[in-house]
Amino acid sequence: MTQYEILTSMVACIAALISLVTWSGQRKLQREANDLQRATSKLAKKQLEILLREDADKDKARLTLDVIKGGKSYRFRITNISVVDAYDVEMELLLDDPKYSPIIQSEYKEKFPAKKLAPGSAVILTAALHLGSPTAYNARLRWRNPDGSPGEDQIYAAL
Structure with a gap:
């Protein structure tokens, strides 16, 4: 090479x-x-x-539950936080013993089922709390969406 x-x-x-x-x-x-x-x-x-x-x-309603203090009394407030109406709204507290429910039954029967809860609207119930009452509650909210479908949510609400 x-x-x-x-x-x-x-x-x-x-x-x-x-x-x-x-x-x-x-x-x-x-x-x-x-x-x-x-x-x-x-x-x-x-x-x-x-x-x-x-x-x-966006076509489904969303609800929330709060325990609020108004003056010397406490109240449960269910609020529609969606942009659509919620129909036939109901609330059920999930308690170990329903006989200790802080909900005043006569007021509940008067207000529920809430026929229509518009966006931003709320339903308020008086809570009959005493010193032995818990400071937080588990609750089940049920409603009907504008399209007719059922809605349900379990919520934890505390003072």
Whole structure:
């Protein structure tokens, strides 16, 4: 082999080595880019799920229950925190012994079921609490959505 052939072969080997190193680096970069693309795709799917759930929930009523102090007495307040009406609203306190219920039954029967609870509106019940009463209650709220579907939620309300 001549001197020029040896020099050409060495340059070709060096070029091949540089190509292999570059190719290996490009594979790593492509793998990272694919991982980022998968993560972005998962995020987009999750955002779409959230948007679809919010879109479905915007036609559903949401209610909350609070125990509030007004002067010297306590009250249960059921509030519609959604943008649609809630119909036939009812409340049930989840108590170990229903005979110790702080709800005044005559007032409850007068106000419930609440035929229509508009957005931002509330129904207030007097709570007959005494020193031995708990300071928090679990309750079940039931209502009917504008589309006729039933709604139910269990809520923990504390003073």
